[in-house]
Amino acid sequence: MNTPEFSVVVTLGDDPDAMTATAESALGQSLRSVEVVLVGDRTDADVRRTATLLTARHPDRVRVIDAPQEVRGAAALRNLGLDAAHGRHVLLLDSGERLHAHALRNLLQAARRTDADLVAGRWTRLAGPGGKQQGPPWQDALHARTRTVTDLAKAPELVARDALVSGFCLRRDAMDRHALRHAEDLARSEVHFGVRAALAARRITLVPNLIVTHRAPVDHGTDLHALLEASGRIGLQLARRDLTELRDARERAFVSDQLLPLARGFLRLPRGERAELAAQAHARLTAHIAPERWADLPPAERMCVTLLAAGEPDGVQAAAYALARPGTVVSPLVERDGRVDWSAAHPSDVSELGHQHRPFEALRLFNRLTRCTAEAGRLDLAGEIVLPLDKLPAATDVTVRLELRLRGGKKVFRLPVDEAVHHGERLGWRLRVDPALLPVRGMSERIWDTRIVLTAGGESALAEVFAEREVVGKGSRFPARPRLFGRFSADTWLPYATAGHHLALELQACRRPARTIRRLTTYVTHFRPTRKARQLRGTLRQKRDRLHSGSVKVRVYNRLLVKLPVRRRSVVFEAHMGKAYGDSPRAIHEELRARGLKVRSTWSHAASPTGFPDDARLVRRWSWRYLWALARAEFWVDNQGFPHALDKPAHTTYLQTWHGSAYKRMGFDETRVRMQNTPQRAKLQRAVDRFDHFLVRSEHDVRTLARAYRLPEKKLLPLGYPRNDRLVAARERDETEGRFPRPELAARLGIPDHQKTVLYAPTFRGTPKDGRAHQLRLDVRKFTERLGDGHVLLVRAHYMERAELPVCAPGTLLDVSGHHDVSELLCLADVLVTDYSSIMFDYALLDRPIVLFAPDLDAYAAERGSYFDLRERAPGPVVETEDELLRTLADLKRADTGHAERRRAFAAEFGAHDRGDSARAVVDALFARPARRNRT
Numbered sequence: 001m002n003t004p005e006f007s008v009v010v011t012l013g014d015d016p017d018a019m020t021a022t023a024e025s026a027l028g029q030s031l032r033s034v035e036v037v038l039v040g041d042r043t044d045a046d047v048r049r050t051a052t053l054l055t056a057r058h059p060d061r062v063r064v065i066d067a068p069q070e071v072r073g074a075a076a077l078r079n080l081g082l083d084a085a086h087g088r089h090v091l092l093l094d095s096g097e098r099l100h101a102h103a104l105r106n107l108l109q110a111a112r113r114t115d116a117d118l119v120a121g122r123w124t125r126l127a128g129p130g131g132k133q134q135g136p137p138w139q140d141a142l143h144a145r146t147r148t149v150t151d152l153a154k155a156p157e158l159v160a161r162d163a164l165v166s167g168f169c170l171r172r173d174a175m176d177r178h179a180l181r182h183a184e185d186l187a188r189s190e191v192h193f194g195v196r197a198a199l200a201a202r203r204i205t206l207v208p209n210l211i212v213t214h215r216a217p218v219d220h221g222t223d224l225h226a227l228l229e230a231s232g233r234i235g236l237q238l239a240r241r242d243l244t245e246l247r248d249a250r251e252r253a254f255v256s257d258q259l260l261p262l263a264r265g266f267l268r269l270p271r272g273e274r275a276e277l278a279a280q281a282h283a284r285l286t287a288h289i290a291p292e293r294w295a296d297l298p299p300a301e302r303m304c305v306t307l308l309a310a311g312e313p314d315g316v317q318a319a320a321y322a323l324a325r326p327g328t329v330v331s332p333l334v335e336r337d338g339r340v341d342w343s344a345a346h347p348s349d350v351s352e353l354g355h356q357h358r359p360f361e362a363l364r365l366f367n368r369l370t371r372c373t374a375e376a377g378r379l380d381l382a383g384e385i386v387l388p389l390d391k392l393p394a395a396t397d398v399t400v401r402l403e404l405r406l407r408g409g410k411k412v413f414r415l416p417v418d419e420a421v422h423h424g425e426r427l428g429w430r431l432r433v434d435p436a437l438l439p440v441r442g443m444s445e446r447i448w449d450t451r452i453v454l455t456a457g458g459e460s461a462l463a464e465v466f467a468e469r470e471v472v473g474k475g476s477r478f479p480a481r482p483r484l485f486g487r488f489s490a491d492t493w494l495p496y497a498t499a500g501h502h503l504a505l506e507l508q509a510c511r512r513p514a515r516t517i518r519r520l521t522t523y524v525t526h527f528r529p530t531r532k533a534r535q536l537r538g539t540l541r542q543k544r545d546r547l548h549s550g551s552v553k554v555r556v557y558n559r560l561l562v563k564l565p566v567r568r569r570s571v572v573f574e575a576h577m578g579k580a581y582g583d584s585p586r587a588i589h590e591e592l593r594a595r596g597l598k599v600r601s602t603w604s605h606a607a608s609p610t611g612f613p614d615d616a617r618l619v620r621r622w623s624w625r626y627l628w629a630l631a632r633a634e635f636w637v638d639n640q641g642f643p644h645a646l647d648k649p650a651h652t653t654y655l656q657t658w659h660g661s662a663y664k665r666m667g668f669d670e671t672r673v674r675m676q677n678t679p680q681r682a683k684l685q686r687a688v689d690r691f692d693h694f695l696v697r698s699e700h701d702v703r704t705l706a707r708a709y710r711l712p713e714k715k716l717l718p719l720g721y722p723r724n725d726r727l728v729a730a731r732e733r734d735e736t737e738g739r740f741p742r743p744e745l746a747a748r749l750g751i752p753d754h755q756k757t758v759l760y761a762p763t764f765r766g767t768p769k770d771g772r773a774h775q776l777r778l779d780v781r782k783f784t785e786r787l788g789d790g791h792v793l794l795v796r797a798h799y800m801e802r803a804e805l806p807v808c809a810p811g812t813l814l815d816v817s818g819h820h821d822v823s824e825l826l827c828l829a830d831v832l833v834t835d836y837s838s839i840m841f842d843y844a845l846l847d848r849p850i851v852l853f854a855p856d857l858d859a860y861a862a863e864r865g866s867y868f869d870l871r872e873r874a875p876g877p878v879v880e881t882e883d884e885l886l887r888t889l890a891d892l893k894r895a896d897t898g899h900a901e902r903r904r905a906f907a908a909e910f911g912a913h914d915r916g917d918s919a920r921a922v923v924d925a926l927f928a929r930p931a932r933r934n935r936t
Contacts, residue, residue, distance in 0.1 A: 005033040006104050006169070007087030011077045012040030013095035016050035021214075023054055025098035027061060031105040034061065039081040041067035075182035075189035082181060091169040092190070096214055103211040107169045110205045114148045117174035117201035120158070121211035123167030125218075133213050136161070136257070148205045152198060152246060155206060159238065160249035161257065164194025167211035174201065186233070187226035195234045199241065218258075224280060227258055228288045251293045255305055259285075259294070263304035266317040267324060267501055270470055274313035282311025299350035300326075303342050310346070318366055321466060321501065327807075328464075329355050330366035332425035333388035340389070352781060354807025360391050360459045367452050367463035369503055371430075372471050372495055374478040379433040379495065381503075384426045385452060385463045392427065392456055399455040400429050404438070404448040404505065411445065413438060417452075427454070435481045435493065440507060442482045442489040443518070448505045449498070467503035472496055480507055488517050553627060554645045561631035566651035570600040571927075572629050574638035576659070576799045578606030578621035581613065582821030583639045584657035584695065584918075587722035591919040597927055602629045611820045635926065644687040655926060656691045657721065660838025661701055661910050664763075665865035667708030685710065693717045693926070697724070697841075698912040704867050719921045720913035723823050727845040728916035730827045734846070745828050749814055751792050758783075758889060759829035760853075761796040761822070763837035777835065777855055779882055780813055781806045786886050788812035796825060798837075831892060833885070836860060840875060844907035845914055849896040850876035853885050875899065875906035 008026040012019055019038070026036050036058075038051050055062045065084050067077055078092055089111065093099070107119045122143050127134040142157045149155045157163050170180065178200040182189040198204060231254050238247035262281070266274050286309055294305040300322040307315035318330040333355060334341045340356050341347040355363075371382035381402070392398060400420040404413040415437055419430040429452065440448075452463040472495050480493045492510040495503060509518040524530065546552060571592075573585040581603065592599050603612055604621045612618055619626040622643070633652055636642060639659040648654055667673065667688075673681065688709045696702055697720045706716055740753060751757060760778055776795070783793050788809055797803040797817040805815050816825055826832070826842060831849040834840050840850055852874050854860070861870070871878050876899050879885045888895040 002033075004035045004087040005031065005089060005108055007035050007037055007085030007090050007172075008093060008099070008104075009037045009039060009078065009081030009085060009090065010093050011074055011081070011095060012038055012047050012051065014044045014047060015095065016044075016046045018096035019047055020050055020054070022093050022095055022097055023062065026093070026104075027058060028101070029099060029104045030102045031108060034104060035085075035087060036062045037065060037081045037084055038062065039065045039067065039077045039084075041069075041071055041077060073184060073187075075184040075186060078189070078193075079181045079184065082175070085172065088172050089169045090172055090175060093166070093212065094216065096216060097166060097212050098214045099212060100210045103209065104169075106207055106209040107211065110146065110207050111169070111171065114203060114205045116148060116203040116205035117171045118164075118168060118197055118203075119205045119207065120164060120168035121207045121209045123165075123212040123215055124210065125215035127217060139163070143206055143208045146205070146207050148203055150203055152243070155204070156246055156249055158198045158204065159195045159234070159243075159246050160253045162191050162194070164198055165190045166215050168194070168197075170197055170201075183233070186230050188223060188230040191227065191230040192233055195237070199237065218261075224258070224262065224277070225284060227254075228284055232288050248293070251289050252296075254289065255294045255297070256301075259305050259308060260301055263308050263316050264320050264323060266313065267320045271313070271468075274317060278308065278311045278313040278316060281308045285309040299342075299348075299353050303331075303346070303348060303350065306346060306348060315346075318368075321366060324500075325364070325464075328364040328366055329386055329388045331388070332386060335389060352806070354781075355388055357807050357809050360456065360461050363388075363391060363461040365454070365461055365463040367465055369465050369467045369471050372467070372473075372476045372503070374476050375432075377435065377479050379476060379478045379493065380430075381433065381465075382428070382430040383452070383465060384423075384428050385454070387422075387425055387427055391461075392422075392454065396456045398422075398427075400427070401453045401455070402431055402433075403451050403453055405451075406445050407447040407449055407504070409445070413448075414453075433478075435479050438480070438493070438505075439483050440480070442484040443507060443509070443521075446507045450503045450505065465503040466501055467495075467497040468501070469497045472503060477510075482507070485517070487511070488513050490514055548624075550622065550645075553622065553624070557627045557631060558645075558647050561627055562647055562649045564628075564631050564649075566634050566649070567600065567632040568634055569598055570602070570629075570633045571635040571637055572602045572604065572633045574604045574621075574636075574640070574642060577640050578604040579799050580820045581605075581611050581616075582723070582823070583659060584722040585637050585639055586821060587725060587919045588637055588655075588657070588922055591722070591923050592927060595923065595928075597923070599927060602633070604629075641687060642690075644683060648690040653692045653926065654690050655693045655695070655717075655922070657695045657723075658701075658705065661697065661841040662704040662708070663836050663838065663840075663866055663868070663870065664860075665708065665867065666705060668710060669704075669708040669865065671863075671865060691715055695719060695721060695918075695922070697721050697914050698910050700867075700910050717922070717925065718913050719925065720911070720915060720918035721842070722919035722922055723821075724842055724845055724911065724914045725916050725919050726823045727826060727842060728914060731846050732916070739830075743824065743828050745824050749794075749816070749828075750811065751814075751828075752811075754790070755792045755811070756790055756830045756892075757794060757828055758787075758791050758831050758833060759794045759796060759816075759825055760833045761825075761837055761839050762798070762835050764798040764800055776803055778833070778853060778885070781808055782882060783886065784808040784812035787889060791889065794825060794829065796822065831889065833889075836864075836866075836870070841906075841910045844875045844903055845911050847900075847904060847907070849892055849899070850874075850903065851885065851888055851892075851895075852876060852878045853880075853882075854878055855880050855882075873902075873906065875903040 010022050023036050023038065026034055040047065051064050055064055065080055067080055071077065071080060082090060089108065106121065110116065110119045122135055122139050124133040124135040138157055138161055142155060142163060152159055180197055180200060182193045186192055231250065235247045235250060294302055297305065300319055304316060304319040304323065307319055322328050322330045331343045334344050335356065339349045340351040342350050366386045367383050369383045371380060373380050400417045402415045402417060415431060415433065417429045417431040421428045450465045452465060454461045454463065476495045478493050480490050481487065482489045490507045490509050491514045492508045494506045494508050496506060498504050509515050573589055575581060575583045575585045589601055592601065602617045602619055604619055604626055605612060606621045609618050619629050630636065630642065630646065631649055636652055636654040637657065639657045673684065691711065692715065694706065694711050694715050695717050696706065702716060742753065762777060780793060780795060792811060793813050794816045795803060795805060803817065805813060819825055826846065831851060832840065832843040833851050833853050835852060835854050843850055852870065854870065857870060857880065877888055877895055879888055
């Protein structure tokens, strides 16, 4: 055959099916100019037979290379395959790995277009049960787009991470020119080879395409020594090339990519394996990686690695539990010199965990089960609970109980422990469980979860029972005595360790009478009439669910409900898609109530009705009652947008109050919207066309929002935002009466008068794909440590996001994200800290200091787009680092000097129509129906 474009070198393993899948993924490529080189030494007979069959079916495309007797190991086999390869480009695969259907075509096109020596794409490995494919998270940044690099500093992951262990190809002539071969004295030679290839390549092209799947998972324990050896050799090569920053980055990445997963795995390992791994780590880690490489990790992760390097298996296991269960206290903790250390034996500062600030009732304590055996028909349990920071002094009268909670139910049994002994840093407990104390009804109450509750001084702390499978063995079964039918329904309790490593009790039928009854019950519930009844019930449930599905509701609403007659003087209010009772819809609603106008008001809520007025008529968003109210309403009033799929009835007037002036580009000005297809843009246009009136507060809104949403001038109401009437009134009160007394909200939140109130309200950044909480740009813990004596920080996450805040000193940090009306928070705040949120346009009306914390201003403006230069027109100082922000807030009076006039000009420009009577003007214009007043 002609010289192929690609040689795919496959090392044969001991699984013929895996080898076949790998070879066929290469032969089935959309690029046909591919040869497959199969390399093996003394291969299993089944694998050899399968390889021979592949060669017979594809004689021109498959070759088998038999390794000489002296060739041993995967590295030597790979080198043998590289020597035998004929292709212009070479790609290596292990048995079991598979190429994506268009992988080689994508690699070849990139190589030709960029003249690169090495082209790399994404790869995934098997992760978890079920064969789930998952790539390392750092690949997202490395392969975000197609790019070519000649300087490894522009793509440090290529050498700092194990990016080139798979999913890349090499130009054959470049490989030969640099004599690139695997180090045959390294067990993990592929790690070393990939970095050598990156260092030798003139040009490296990175593509976003998936290249290889089904890579084998790493066994961090078995491979620790090999991985350390390979990484150490890579570090020496980087140091010789004066790439010390990349070497340091690689060592830090080794900690997070290899050591932390190894430490997390200690939760699942038996004691013997834990001890062996800890001993290996202790012997090798300190010789290869300096402790400084994990010094900057978060506390629990840092302690995982520290204890691993110290060779303490139980300590690593406890720290891993703290990672799995954030907020759990797993070590005694020691206070010294104004900081909190992990323990006396390991004086590492873990003050950041915030355990010292938690009251006793908020503690979650590590409670290791040390004994679980059955004796004389009873279960003998014992354990030790960690007691941190003298939270439970020895003289304290403490009550210790074991709680058993029915899984999936509300039933609870509470059993006092027989013995509780205070050992200073730990509390030992022991309990013998009598079956008579567990009066369960039968198999309907099958599984019970356990925990210990400590009560002292009227406060209770919880301690889940941490259980290892070695401690909870089969010998701990004990008899059961259910109330219904006694031992004919169930006869045995089985303690076991759950997947979350906690102790649970399971009711079982083990003896003949109970097993017989169980079989009869199973037969009755599974014979044909019962199965048919279950199927019918399931079918009816599906039909019921279908009737309540969104698509059915939209069709019924748009075809039938919109034709219902109007209910005069009825209004449906909604704020932030039903998530709050606030903003301008609230101000209009309260103006209607204050004036006693006969209006039938209905509010929608998305989840909980908590926070809405007791006398308000509430409907759950997307319920049938919600659709009925919308269809018959004379007015719709909201600040975000009623569901886009719902048509507005002809008899309905839709007032869109909107939720803020625009700094970032909106609507059809957004790049995201411009990139959408025509049907998607048409859907947005149909939703906007429903607006009959759109409130604006300045000419800026006319030039930006109105134009961005293609709103004609006749729909614009230049009446200002009703929500801001409260702010205008607060400013006038400040000017005449001063700032004190503070609003009643300060007392509800427990904020004393001497503390300056800082409201931190960042803009919407997009909900993380994994559903986790949003990561704030501001380190709120650093704020409380530096300024907590005289300041209290109120954090207001965007209503579409969720932020998890650390535990800080009492009275220094409050999460006010759940507060319904942000204008109440604005009236309370002495200073606003935000980035690009429209909240700055509102707060400027108060004429109080504003600090813009914008660490990514240029990147944000370039990505999202903006309507003006924030640095030039900001109503306050623009800072880009946390230290600069904290210095500004510490000396706010001086920092704010020179911004007062700019702030007033900012408020006058962007809030020209906010004069304190917007709610009254809106009600007059739409609900009271007099001639519209001239507000000029």
